[in-house]
Amino acid sequence: MPLDQSELKPVRPPVTGYRVILPDDWARIPLRHGTQDAVRQILDEAFSRIPPGAPRDKVGAYKREWERMLRAAIIRAQHSDALDLYMPFRSRRDVNLGASVIVSETLLPRRRGSDAGEPTDVAVGLLSRDGAEGADLSSGxxxxxxxxxxxHVVRADPGRGAELASRRVEYVASVPDAPRRWFVAAFSTVGGGRPDDExxxxxxxxxxxxxxxxxWRRE
Structure with missing residues (x-):
């Protein structure tokens, strides 16, 4: 008996990545491949805005501090096995927003049988791994x-390079057609010095x- 073509569901290509729209002054730093090229481009852009004739000693200290801060942020993100780091480096107004976005992927271990728990419970469990207290949770x-x-708010931890408390927002999403894959986007800001300021x-x-x-990006 021939198949009724109208009953066939189109097969979607698998998810291979993601897309998100950010302002032009935010730079993306890939953390798996091309990291050094991205770092060099960001530093070149930042240093190109130094006024001609600026004192050499101050310029040297400025460059070293910029590079130190950038590489420290990258190392922290790479330790969490992240995919991408976004930071506002291209502002021509010289305003430091003290913010970042880290994108990563979590792969759940295989389980016997099909009982892996409700997706919402799995997502909450992933977010609860670090034991954050007083967190505001919602689903969508x-x-x-x-x-x-x-x-939620994360306390200052100078020993780990966090001199100020930060406000954090995380989105955890189930990757379509891949029950073990979860996408994570984590935003962090120190605000104007306090995590609860305007x-x-x-x-x-x-x-x-x-x-x-x-x-989602599909190819």
Whole structure:
């Protein structure tokens, strides 16, 4: 008996990545391949804005501090096995937003049988690994996939390079057609010096708006 073509569901290509729209002054640093090329481009852009005739000793100290901060942020992100790091390096107004976005992927271990738990419970479990207390949790979708959002404050930890407390917002989404794969986008800001000030509030709202532009990439 021939198949009714109208009943056949189109096979979607697998998810191979993601897309998100960020302002031009935010730079993407890939953490698996091409990291050094991205670092050099960012530093070249930053140093090109140094006024001609600036004192050499101050210029040298400025360059060293910029590079130190950038490479330290990259190392921290790479230790978490992240995919991409986004930071606002291209602002021509010389305003340091003290913010970043880290994108990573979590692969769940294989389990016997089909009982891996409800997707929402799995997402909450992934977000609860670091034991954050007083977190604000909500669920929704990212480009049609189940997602859980968590917002909380992380205390300062000078021993790990965090001189100020930070406000963090994380989105964890189930990758379509891949039950073991979970996408994570983590935003962090110190605001204007306090994680609960007006700048921090505005930046959290901004990040939520950015995540509405999120789309899966299929090839």
């Amino acid at each position: 979708e990212l480009d049609g996939a189940l997602a859980v959002r968590r917002e 700048l921090a509030d505005a930046l959290v709202d901004w990040f939520d708006a950015v995540m509405t532009t999120f789309r």
